[in-house]
Amino acid sequence: MDSPSAARDDAARALLRRESRALRRQVGLPILLGLGGLLAAMAGAWLVARLLAGLLGHGEAGWASLAMAAGLALLGAGLTLAQERAQLAAGEAARARLRDAAFARLLEHAPADPTGIGERVSLVVDRIEALDGYFARWIPAAALAMVGPVLVCAALAWADPGSGAILAVAGLLYPVAMALTGIGAAQASRRQFEALGRLSGRFLDRMRGLPTLVLFNRQEAEAAALGKAAAALRQHTMKVLRVAFLSGTALELLSAGVLACLAWRHRSLLTDGGDPTAALFSLLLVPAFFAPLRGFAAAYQDRLHAAGAATALAPLLAGETGQGLLLAELPPRVTxxxxxxxxxxxxxxxxxxxxxxxxxxxxxxxxxxxxxxxxxxxxxxxxxxxxxxxxxxxxxxxxxxxxxxxxxxxxxxxxxxxxxxxxxxxxxxxxxxxxxxxxxxxxxxxxxxxxxxxxxxxxxxxxxxxxxxxxxxxxxxxxxxxxxxxxxxxxxxxxxxxxxxxxxxxxxxxxxxxxxxxxxxxxxxxxxxxxxxxxxxxxxxxxxxxxxxxxxxxxxx
Incomplete structure (x- = not known):
C-alpha cells in the first residue's frame, strides 16, 4: 500500500502534468524561441571563429562575415527578449487558470471547508504564485536542457569530433551532479510550504482577533509564537536555497573543467601554427552549450517550489467541479x-x-x-x-x-x-x-x-x-x-x-x-x-x- 506521502506526491505530479498539457501552446512558444536563439548563437560562434582565424592569417576575414555575425547577435538578442516575454505570458496564463479553478472549488466547498481562512488565502495566493515559475521557466528550461546541448555537441562534432566528445561527457556528468545535490530537495520544499501555510494562517487569524488578544494581554505571547513560526520558515527556506547554490556550483565546476580540457586538447596550435577555426569554434561554443544547462539550474528551484505548492493544491483541485444537472429555468414556486x-x-x-x-x-x-x-x-x-x-x-x-x-x-x-x-x-x-x-x-x-x-x-x-x-x-x-x-x-x-x-x-x-x-x-x-x-x-x-x-x-x- 502506498504511503500518504507517496499518494500526495503522485497527486501533485498528476496536477502538474494535467496543467502542462492544458498550457502546452503557451509553454511551447518559449521553447521554440529558445531553440531559435541557440541556433543563432551557434551560427554566430562559427562566423566569429572564422573571423578570428582570418585575423590570424588563416582564411579571409571579410566585412560580409562581420555583418552577418552582428546580425545574428541582434537576432539572438531579439529572440531572447521575445522568449522572456513569452515566458511571462505562460506564467500569467497558468496563474489565471489555476486561480479560477481553485477559487471555484473554494466557493463550491464554502463553509463546509474545515481549513482556516488563512490557509485558504495562502493556497490561492502563495501556492499558485509559486507555480508560476514552473510553467514560465522550468518547463522551457528543462526542454532546452535536453535538446540544446545535443545540438551543440552535434555541431561541434562536425567541426572537431574530439571536442564534441568532451562536451558530451560533460553533458552526461551534469545530471549526476544535479541528482547528488537534489536528494531530499522536494521534501525540503514541501516542508517549506507547509511552514509558510501555517505562518500565513496563524498571522491572518491573529490579525482578525487582535482586539481580543489585546484585551486579554496576549499580544506579547502571540508575537513570540509568530516569531517561532517565522524562524521555522526561515530554516526550511535556507535548506531549499542550499540546493540551488550547490547545483549552480556543480555547473560552474563542469564549465571550468570543459574549458580546461579543450584548451589542453588544442594546445598544439601554439606550436605548429595550424588552422585554429575548429579550436576557436569549440571554445566559443562552451557558453552556448552550458547556457541551457545554466537556465535549467536556475529554474530548478522553481521546480522545487512547484512540487511543494502542488502537493497542497492537488487535494483542493482533485476531481471535477460542478457535477450535477442544470436547471433549464428557475421555477416560479418551489416545494x-x-x-x-x-x-x-x-x-x-x-x-x-x-x-x-x-x-x-x-x-x-x-x-x-x-x-x-x-x-x-x-x-x-x-x-x-x-x-x-x-x-x-x-x-x-x-x-x-x-x-x-x-x-x-x-x-x-x-x-x-x-x-x-x-x-x-x-x-x-x-x-x-x-x-x-x-x-x-x-x-x-x-x-x-x-x-x-x-x-x-x-x-x-x-x-x-x-x-x-x-x-x-x-x-x-x-x-x-x-x-x-x-x-x-x-x-x-x-x-x-x-x-x-x-x-x-x-x-x-x-x-x-x-x-x-x-x-x-x-x-x-x-x-x-x-x-x-x-x-x-x-x-x-x-x-x-x-x-x-x-x-x-x-x-x-
Whole structure:
C-alpha cells in the first residue's frame, strides 16, 4: 500500500502534468524561441571563429562575415527578449487558470471547508504564485536542457569530433551532479510550504482577533509564537536555497573543467601554427552549450517550489467541479421535502441530522425551531448545496435536489445569515452584490423594503456611504437589514434564513420581522430560529437531536 506521502506526491505530479498539457501552446512558444536563439548563437560562434582565424592569417576575414555575425547577435538578442516575454505570458496564463479553478472549488466547498481562512488565502495566493515559475521557466528550461546541448555537441562534432566528445561527457556528468545535490530537495520544499501555510494562517487569524488578544494581554505571547513560526520558515527556506547554490556550483565546476580540457586538447596550435577555426569554434561554443544547462539550474528551484505548492493544491483541485444537472429555468414556486435525511460531520460525534422529515409547501413559511445543535442550520446547508446527506431524500418540486449541481441549488435561493458579511464598499454596492445587473431603482426598492433607507437617508451620502470591512460602522441590526435588502433584490422562489433576529434589540427586531414577512410573501421560506418571535413568522416545527420533536404549530396572528 502506498504511503500518504507517496499518494500526495503522485497527486501533485498528476496536477502538474494535467496543467502542462492544458498550457502546452503557451509553454511551447518559449521553447521554440529558445531553440531559435541557440541556433543563432551557434551560427554566430562559427562566423566569429572564422573571423578570428582570418585575423590570424588563416582564411579571409571579410566585412560580409562581420555583418552577418552582428546580425545574428541582434537576432539572438531579439529572440531572447521575445522568449522572456513569452515566458511571462505562460506564467500569467497558468496563474489565471489555476486561480479560477481553485477559487471555484473554494466557493463550491464554502463553509463546509474545515481549513482556516488563512490557509485558504495562502493556497490561492502563495501556492499558485509559486507555480508560476514552473510553467514560465522550468518547463522551457528543462526542454532546452535536453535538446540544446545535443545540438551543440552535434555541431561541434562536425567541426572537431574530439571536442564534441568532451562536451558530451560533460553533458552526461551534469545530471549526476544535479541528482547528488537534489536528494531530499522536494521534501525540503514541501516542508517549506507547509511552514509558510501555517505562518500565513496563524498571522491572518491573529490579525482578525487582535482586539481580543489585546484585551486579554496576549499580544506579547502571540508575537513570540509568530516569531517561532517565522524562524521555522526561515530554516526550511535556507535548506531549499542550499540546493540551488550547490547545483549552480556543480555547473560552474563542469564549465571550468570543459574549458580546461579543450584548451589542453588544442594546445598544439601554439606550436605548429595550424588552422585554429575548429579550436576557436569549440571554445566559443562552451557558453552556448552550458547556457541551457545554466537556465535549467536556475529554474530548478522553481521546480522545487512547484512540487511543494502542488502537493497542497492537488487535494483542493482533485476531481471535477460542478457535477450535477442544470436547471433549464428557475421555477416560479418551489416545494421542499425532507424524507428521513441523515447527515454526520464527524463519525465520532452524534449525527447532525438523524432522520429529519418535513415538507414546506409552495409559498409557505416554515420555521425550524430548536436549541443550538438541533440540526436547523444543517438543513439549510443541504439546501444551499454545501453538504450532501448520507441517507434519505431531499426533493424540490418532487425531484431529487441532490441531482442538481450545487451551484444550481444556490441559484434557487436567497440566504440571510445570523452574521451577514459586508464588504468594504458603499451600501449600494453591498446590496447590488446579490444581483450585479440590477438598476439603481431596483436597488433602492430593495433597500426601502428592508428598511435600509430608514437609516441610510440620515447618512451624509445615503446609499453611497462607504461601509468598513465586515460592516464596520454599522450596528448589527443595520447590517442585518442590508442582508435582507440583498434577499429582496435577489428575488428567488426559495428563501433561507438562519437566526435572522438573533441578538437584536426589540425595536430593530420588529423592523426585521416586518421585512421578513414581506420577503416571504409568495415565496417558500425556511427559517432556522429559536427567537421568541418565531411564532409570528410562520408554521413552527420543533427539532431536537436532528429530527422532528413534535407536531408543527401554525403561525400566531
Amino acid at each position: 421542499v421535502t425532507f424524507t428521513e435525511v441523515r447527515l454526520s460531520y464527524d463519525p465520532a460525534r452524534p449525527p447532525a441530522l438523524d432522520g429529519l422529515s418535513f415538507r414546506a409547501s409552495a409559498g409557505e413559511t416554515l420555521v425550524l425551531a430548536g436549541a443550538s445543535g438541533a440540526g436547523k442550520s444543517s438543513a439549510l446547508r443541504i439546501l444551499m448545496g454545501f453538504v450532501r446527506p448520507e441517507a434519505g431524500r431531499v426533493a424540490i418540486n418532487g425531484q431529487d435536489a441532490m441531482a442538481l449541481c450545487p451551484a444550481e441549488l444556490r441559484r434557487l435561493s436567497a440566504y440571510v445569515g445570523q452574521h451577514p458579511h459586508l464588504f468594504r464598499a458603499t451600501l449600494r454596492e453591498n446590496i447590488r452584490l446579490a444581483r450585479p445587473e440590477a438598476t439603481p431603482a431596483q436597488v433602492e426598492a430593495a433597500a426601502r423594503a428592508a428598511h435600509v433607507l430608514d437609516f441610510a437617508e440620515a447618512l451624509p451620502q445615503g446609499l453611497d456611504t462607504l461601509v468598513g470591512e465586515g460592516g464596520w460602522g454599522l450596528s448589527g441590526g443595520q447590517a442585518q437589514r442590508v442582508a435582507l435588502a440583498r434577499a429582496f433584490l435577489r428575488d428567488r422562489p426559495l428563501v433561507l434564513l438562519d437566526e435572522p433576529t438573533a441578538h437584536l434589540d426589540p425595536g430593530t427586531e420588529a423592523l426585521v420581522i416586518d421585512s421578513l414577512q414581506r420577503l416571504c410573501i409568495g415565496r417558500t421560506a425556511i427559517i432556522a430560529s429559536h427567537s421568541g418571535a418565531r411564532a409570528r413568522l410562520g408554521r413552527v416545527l420543533e427539532i431536537a437531536g436532528g429530527r422532528v420533536a413534535g407536531a408543527a404549530r401554525a403561525a400566531e396572528g
